[in-house]
Amino acid sequence: MDLISSLLRRPDAASVLSLVGVLAFYMLFGGVDLGRFAAAGSWVNFAANLGIVALPVGLLMIAGEIDISIGAMIPAGSMTTAILSGYYGLPIWVGMAAALALGVLVGLVNGLLTVRTTVPSLIITLGTLVAMQGVVLSASELLTGNSSVGVKAPEWAKVLFGQLIGGSHQVIIVWWLILTAFFAYVLQETRFGNWIYAMGGDKESARNAGIPTQRLTIALFVLSATCASFVGMCQAILFNSAQVSGGMGFIFNAIVSVVVGGVLLTGGFGSVLGIFFGTVTFAVVIQGIYFTSIDRNWSNLIIGLVLLIAVAMNESFRKLALSYVPRKGNKAVNV
Amino acid sequence: MSEKIPVLELQRVDKSFGPIEVLNEVSLKVNAGEVLCLLGDNGAGKSTLIKTLAGVHKPTRGKILMDGQEVAFAGPRDAAGRGIATVHQFGGTFPLMSIGRSFFVGVEPTKGWGPFKRFDRKKANEIAVKAVQDFGITRIDDGERLVGGLSGGERQSLAIARAVHFGARVLILDEPTAALGVKQASHVLRIVNETKRRGLAVIFITHQVMHAMAVGDHFAVLIRGAIAADFRKGEKTREEITDLMAGGETMAQLEANVEGNT
Numbered sequence: 001m002d003l004i005s006s007l008l009r010r011p012d013a014a015s016v017l018s019l020v021g022v023l024a025f026y027m028l029f030g031g032v033d034l035g036r037f038a039a040a041g042s043w044v045n046f047a048a049n050l051g052i053v054a055l056p057v058g059l060l061m062i063a064g065e066i067d068i069s070i071g072a073m074i075p076a077g078s079m080t081t082a083i084l085s086g087y088y089g090l091p092i093w094v095g096m097a098a099a100l101a102l103g104v105l106v107g108l109v110n111g112l113l114t115v116r117t118t119v120p121s122l123i124i125t126l127g128t129l130v131a132m133q134g135v136v137l138s139a140s141e142l143l144t145g146n147s148s149v150g151v152k153a154p155e156w157a158k159v160l161f162g163q164l165i166g167g168s169h170q171v172i173i174v175w176w177l178i179l180t181a182f183f184a185y186v187l188q189e190t191r192f193g194n195w196i197y198a199m200g201g202d203k204e205s206a207r208n209a210g211i212p213t214q215r216l217t218i219a220l221f222v223l224s225a226t227c228a229s230f231v232g233m234c235q236a237i238l239f240n241s242a243q244v245s246g247g248m249g250f251i252f253n254a255i256v257s258v259v260v261g262g263v264l265l266t267g268g269f270g271s272v273l274g275i276f277f278g279t280v281t282f283a284v285v286i287q288g289i290y291f292t293s294i295d296r297n298w299s300n301l302i303i304g305l306v307l308l309i310a311v312a313m314n315e316s317f318r319k320l321a322l323s324y325v326p327r328k329g330n331k332a333v334n335v
Numbered sequence: 336m337s338e339k340i341p342v343l344e345l346q347r348v349d350k351s352f353g354p355i356e357v358l359n360e361v362s363l364k365v366n367a368g369e370v371l372c373l374l375g376d377n378g379a380g381k382s383t384l385i386k387t388l389a390g391v392h393k394p395t396r397g398k399i400l401m402d403g404q405e406v407a408f409a410g411p412r413d414a415a416g417r418g419i420a421t422v423h424q425f426g427g428t429f430p431l432m433s434i435g436r437s438f439f440v441g442v443e444p445t446k447g448w449g450p451f452k453r454f455d456r457k458k459a460n461e462i463a464v465k466a467v468q469d470f471g472i473t474r475i476d477d478g479e480r481l482v483g484g485l486s487g488g489e490r491q492s493l494a495i496a497r498a499v500h501f502g503a504r505v506l507i508l509d510e511p512t513a514a515l516g517v518k519q520a521s522h523v524l525r526i527v528n529e530t531k532r533r534g535l536a537v538i539f540i541t542h543q544v545m546h547a548m549a550v551g552d553h554f555a556v557l558i559r560g561a562i563a564a565d566f567r568k569g570e571k572t573r574e575e576i577t578d579l580m581a582g583g584e585t586m587a588q589l590e591a592n593v594e595g596n597t
Contacts (some may be wrong), residue, residue, distance in 0.1 A: 189453045191443040194432075198440040200430035208411050209441035269431040322430070322484040 009321040011262040012274030012335050013015040014313035016228065016262055018306050019281040022288070025302075030292025041168030043306035048176035050253050051276065052231050055183045056224035058258040058275035060121075062187075063220055064200040064267030069110060069125040070228035070254065072132035074247035076102055076230025079149065082242035086151030087144045095151070096161075096233055103229030104222050106132060111218030121221075129251075147244040162237030172234045175193050179227070184272035192216070200267025256303065257282045258332050260310040262317075281306060339366050340403045342536040343388070343419070343505045348397035350383055357383045359561040360397070365505065365536040365553070370527060372547035373540045374576070375557035381540050384557065385509055388538065389421045390414030418504035422494040424513055430483025434467075434475065435460035437482050438497050467496040470526050488519030492526050499530060506530055506540045512546045524549050544576050 007013060026032040037043075047255040053070050060067050077099040077142045110128055114121045130314030140147055153162060163171045187193035198206040199213050209214045228250070261278025263270030285306060341364035351356040357380050375381045378582070386392045388401075390408030398405050401417060403559045408414040429437040439459045446455040460478025467475050472492045473483070482490060491511045498506055506519040508527065512520040531537055541547050547554060556564040556579045562570075564579055 066406060125400060191445065191454050194436055194443050194454055197432050197436065198429055201432055201437075205428040206440065208415070211441050264431070268429065296414075318431075323478060323482050324484055 005320070005324075008317050009324055010274075010275055011269055011271045011314075011318075011321075013317050014263070014310045015261045015274045015277035015281060017313060018310045019277055019284065019307075021283055022302070022306060026284075026288050026292050026294075030294045030322075032288065032291045037288060038289070040287075041164075041166075041170070041182040042290070043168045043287035044173055045168075046287050047279050048170060049231055049235070050250065050257060050283065051176045051279040052172065052179055053228050053250055054254040054257040054261075054275055054279050055179055055272065056220065056227045056273070057254045058184060058261060058263050058270060059187065059196060060220045060224055061215065061258055061263045061265065062267055062270045063196045065114060065121040065220065066215060066255075067110060067121065067125045067221060067224040068126040068251045068255075069106060069132060070224060071248045071251040072129045072136065072302055073103055073106060073225050073228035074232040074235070074250055075242070075244055076106070076132055076136045077229030078141055078236035078242035079232070079244060080229070081233045081236040082149040082151040083143055085153070086236075086242075087149050092153050092237075093158045095236075096157070099229045099233040100106060100226055103226035106229075107222030107225030108218065110225060110306045111221035113218050113263045114221065115214040131312065140244050148241060149155070150241045151236055152240060157237055159225060161234045162239075164238075169240060172231070172238075175230075175234070180272060180276050184276075187272050200264075200269070202268075213325075253282060256307055259314075260307060261275075262310075262314050264314075264315070264318070278310075281310075341366050341400070342402060343399040343538075344403075345388075346398040346400065347395075348387065348394040348399065350387055350392055350555075351395050357560050358387065358394075359559075361557075361560070361562055362586070363555060363562070366588075367504070367536050368531055368534045369552045370531050370537040370539050370550050371553045371555065372551035373527065373538060373543060373555050373557060374544065374547055374579070375435055375540075376542055379557045380560040381557060382509070383560075385421060385507055385538075385540060387505055388414075388505075389419060418502060419507065420498035420501070420503035420505070421507040421509060422491065422498060422511060424510045430481065431461070433479050434482060434484055435463045435478035438463035438466070438478075438493070442501065462500070463493075463497075465512075466500045467493050470496050470529055472496075472522070474525075486519060487515045488522040491515075491523045495523075495526055495530060499533065499535065503534045503535060505538065507540070509540050510542070511539070512541065512543060520546060544573065548573060 027034060051314060053074070057067055057070060080099040080102050081095040084090050084098050085092045106128055110121070110125050113119070113124045120190065140149065144274065159171070161171065165171055187196060195206065195211045195216055198209065199216065203213055232247070257267060257279040258275050259278070260281055261270065261274035263274070282303065285302050286299055289296045340556065344364040345361055347360045347362055348358055349356065349360060353450055361384065363371065373384070375379060383392065390411045390413055393407070399408070400406065429440065435456055436459065444455045444458045445452045447453045458548050464478045466478060470492055472489055475493070482493070485493065495506065511523050515523065523537060524546060527537060527539060531550070539547065539550060552567055552568050554576065
């Protein structure tokens with residue numbers, strides 16, 4: 001009982017339960033063969049692409065901010081790579097570096113505007129989202145006269161960023177796992193993690209406690225925009241082409257993953273493990289439905305229900321965590 | 336009584352925001368090991384005074400002295416660095432953080448080296464729990480508990496213990512008992528006494544005369560931004576202070592309760 005209750009008090013409890021619930025539902029009512037499903041690449045690929053964006057967005061949400069400009073940064077990253085290294089024939093590393101640099105730049109703009117003004121970051125990043133869409137479309141039409149550009153990556157870039165392992169699993173999965181471990185380490189094990197929680201709890205007090213809240217906010221925005229352009233860059237290398245459109249779906253998908261993962265929308269509470277499982281849950285619902293006998297048009301209904309149920313669970317688990325009092329003599333530190 | 340040099344002193348401090356004068360020639364001093372009670376109804380200028388003491392506002396005119404030396408606080412961090420700690424009404428401001436995490440916000444203990452320097456949560460939990468238990472709050476024994484799950488009195492105690500642990504010399508308590516029940520309030524008052532015993536200068540802001548009388552050595556009544564009365568313990572009766580202030584009807588009952596606990 002003690003073990004169960006201590007597991008439920010974790011911010012990631014609801015996401016794990018959601019995942020188990022969705023899998024059970026698909027197996028019972030959709031006739032999913034779990035072995036075949038586990039071996040499939042489709043949902044893991046989907047989760048990896050989404051997860052790399054959801055992780056930094058989740059960190060931002062824990063810190064009390066949000067970034068929706070990621071929706072434009074994914075095509076921006078892939079188009080930058082394709083235009084420079086494909087259309088202009090520059091070495092691939094130039095296109096890749098430029099894509100990541102563009103992420104850093106837009107992240108800096110988002111971060112600076114957020115800390116310098118009192119405008120909510122939702123509105124600021126809505127502005128940069130729309131603006132970057134315009135920039136990408138115009139630049140593409142102006143420079144190449146086309147809204148879709150091809151790119152041929154050399155072998156080493158393919159191996160690192162755009163190969164299919166075993167013919168089905170994108171190599172970006174490895175990057176996703178590495179980044180998950182990295183972000184989990186930062187949030188749970190370093191001082192920066194404590195600062196992120198404190199900032200999301202009360203920005204004013206965090207600043208008074210000596211935390212460089214402005215620099216940290218800017219760094220988190222740089223991280224999210226750069227991760228988004230990284231995903232775009234990998235897609236361009238994988239598919240040998242880039243399109244101006246696409247990426248908008250990532251905005252809501254990432255937010256749903258993060259919220260199902262137990263992050264409090266108003267900040268101050270959440271975990272990387274939760275975001276990870278939230279992303280997996282989302283991917284399993286969307287891609288897993290193809291393995292079932294259920295009509296795929298229902299998948300959005302399931303997503304909506306999962307979101308609502310997960311939020312309700314998060315709410316009650318958080319109450320549980322707040323009201324938790326260790327039993328007398330359990331593990332008292334005697335002084 | 337010998338002339339001690341006050342830890343913190345205000346000399347004829349004025350503070351105005353544009354044409355609006357909020358503080359008018361406020362002079363105060365507080366010695367180490369003493370509790371100065373600042374009484375005043377809502378709107379009397381208490382929060383402006385606290386913010387001036389904590390370095391948030393700069394006085395328009397007048398001087399702030401620490402240990403007899405004139406100081407000008409560059410900001411709240413500067414004031415905190417000089418040993419002035421403010422604890423607000425609701426104590427811990429990070430309800431969803433654990434006791435150990437919130438105790439060390441900004442000053443996390445680390446282990447390891449270089450890029451592998453890790454936040455030592457075990458040590459943080461142990462120190463935080465010990466610090467608050469030293470103040471007699473033995474019910475807090477797990478540093479992983481969330482601050483939001485503590486009672487109002489426990490939260491105040493944790494915040495005070497934190498300030499003391501990090502070497503505060505002047506502790507400003509902003510209405511620490513306002514939101515608490517009688518029993519919880521007496522816990523906090525007991526901790527105020529303990530803080531005083533450890534040699535800190537305490538500025539205790541309240542509008543509850545009974546709480547002030549239970550711990551105060553020195554009293555100042557603030558009305559419309561000016562010090563209306565300034566007296567020491569025993570110089571005025573409860574009724575007289577009550578006359579200066581509003582409220583205080585259940586004083587006798589509460590005082591008995593506090594006496595019982597000290």
